[in-house]
Amino acid sequence: MKKYLFVTFLLGMPCMGWAQGLVHGKVSRADNSEPVPFVNIIITALGKGTVSNLDGEFHFRVPSDATPEMEIVFSHIGFESTRMQVADFGSSSLEIKLSPSDYDLDQAIVLDFPPQMIMERVKDSLISTQYGQPHEMEVFYREVIWGNDSIQGLTRARGFLHSEGYQEKHSAKASVDGNQFNMLSFDQIQKSDYGILTDMTGAGRSAIGDGLFPILLFRMWDFKVNWFEYELLGGKTIGDRDVFVLAIKAKNNGVGRKADKWGFSSYGLLEDAVFYIDQEDYGVHMMELRQRFGEKREKSKYRRLIYAKEKHEAVVKYQRNQAGDYLFTYANYTNLYIDYGFETEVNPKLWQIKEYAELYAMDYKFVNLSNEQLQEKYKMGVTGEAPNRSLHPHTEWYNGWIFIAGKARFDPKFWAEYDFPSYPDELRLELELSKNRPLETQFSAFTNKQFYLFSELRKRHGIKDGFWAPRSFYSSEAEF
Structure with a gap:
């Protein structure tokens, strides 16, 4: 049987005493020093925490209402968890080493029901496992775009995500x-x-940045379990919880038909997925999602761009608070495609595009804002009564080309003082993007030239205005 490693966290330096504020650290394996990405780090009593990045680094903001005796839990799929008190967090960087374990992924699990029933129970348990009250999150977003292996763009953003909490009717709409x-x-x-602006640019942004992934489980409420073939890969332990590792693969076109409907494209990611499901309450700890395409060329409906989609991949993580509720904590999304240029162009440049976007839940506030407070904070219309209110954004929020949802602003002082999870080699990315103009100059204007560039491209190549022509927008509370 193949052996997998679990983690024991050891502090690599003496504790410097509890320091409220931001704590930096890195999680790596003791045997080969490789980083461990996407480790959940949470103060269970408060339901607040963060996730380590691709390099295993973390920036943990200790909440102001944390007390020294509160427990911090480090946990991850395939790793043993460890616990420490807030008082043990030092003011300097922490190096957290991982020790190997003999725990076996392929442990035999004897079920007295077929594996697909695990997924049926997940659907049935959503209303009891997902946090069901209105709450606020502070979130951090990052987007990186490569073209032909060269960095073409970088975006970072701080914002807020409001959730009404999970209610059955939220997922029961036709x-x-x-x-x-x-x-x-x-x-x-x-x-x-x-540096590259194409008809496809912004797929990661529209998947992550529009708030879809934090509610992905809710959107998937009505998928049909008979669309898939199921394989129980075994079991793991996350913290003190035993989980099923369940793989699903689409066996018919039901997933594809659902994904083709307006607003349901995320269903395509279920074509090849792995779910990490609590063996006791059937809550979802993590989803690994994949969708692959052939080399078929397609043409966009409105701008006649020729492209070939290659694959979409995503990771979505949830954290379990002390009360047993699961809350969104992290998501990333990767989009790869080949851009062959516009149909009307002569000898267009071929681009191999990779887009990567990620969203961190930096902090939670378990409050129920009034309709008026929500409208002011999010610059959007609000209808209905909690917990079944709907928030109505500006049309540009749906577009994906325009990044801004709500009313954005750029404040250099804010970014000089704001700590956010780093991306591997992010300093090099900044330097590369600053070769022609200082990065601060670039960041000071958050008008996406891509949107206006499309108007020029249409004129140049004799293409009529499409669905997202500027004149189709209207004014709203977003106050653009």
Whole structure:
């Protein structure tokens, strides 16, 4: 049987005493020093925490209402968890080493029911496992775009995500029209110029930045279990919880038909997925999602761009608070495609595009804001009564080309003082993007030139205005 490693966290330096504020650290394995990404770090009593990045680094903001004796839990799929008190967090960087374990992924699990029933029980348990009250999150968003292996653009943003909490009716709608029970709005944005702007650019942004992934489980409420083949890969332990590792693969076109509907494209990611499901309450700890395409060329409906989609991949993580409720904590999304240029162009340049976007839940506030408070904070319309209110954004929020949801602003002083999870080699990315103009100059303007560039491209190549022509926008509370 193949052996897998679990983690024991050891502090690599003496504790410096409890320091409220931001704590920096890195999680790596003791045997080969490789980083461990996406480790959940949470104060269970408060339901607040963060996730380590791709390099295993973390920036943990100790909440002001944390007390020294509160427990911090480090946990991850495939790793043993460890616990420490807030008082043990030092003011300097922490190096957390991982020790190997003999725990076996392929442990035999004897079920007296077919594996697909695990997924049926997940659907049935959503209303009891997902946090069901209105709450606020502070979120951090990042987007990086490569073209032909060269960095073409970088965006960072701080904002807020409102959730009405999970209610069954949120997922029972026949269509997504009006199904906006969660809303994301950014109030601080840093954004570089983008060296490549195509008809497809912004797929990661529209998947992550529009708040879809934090509510992905809710949107998937009505998928049909008979669309898939199931394989129980075994079991793992996350913290003190035993989980099923369940793989699903689409066996018919039901997933594809659902994904083709307006607003349900995320269903395509279920074509090849792995779910990490609590063996006791069937709550979802983590989803690994994949969708692959052939080399078929397609043409965009409105701008006649020729492209070939390659694959979409995503990771979505939830954290379990002391009361046993699961809350969104982290998501990332990767989009890869080949851009062959516009149909009307002569000898267009071929681009191999990779887009990566990620969203961190930096902090939670378990409060129920009034309709008036929500409208002011998110610059959007609000209808209905909690916990079944709908928030109605500006049309540009749906577009994906325009990054801003709500009313954004750029404040250099804010970014000089704001700590956020780093991206591997992010300093090099900044330097590369600053070769032509200082990065601060680029970031100071958050108008996405891509949107206006499309108007020029249409004129140049004789293409009529499409669905998202500027004149199709209208004014709203977003106050653009």
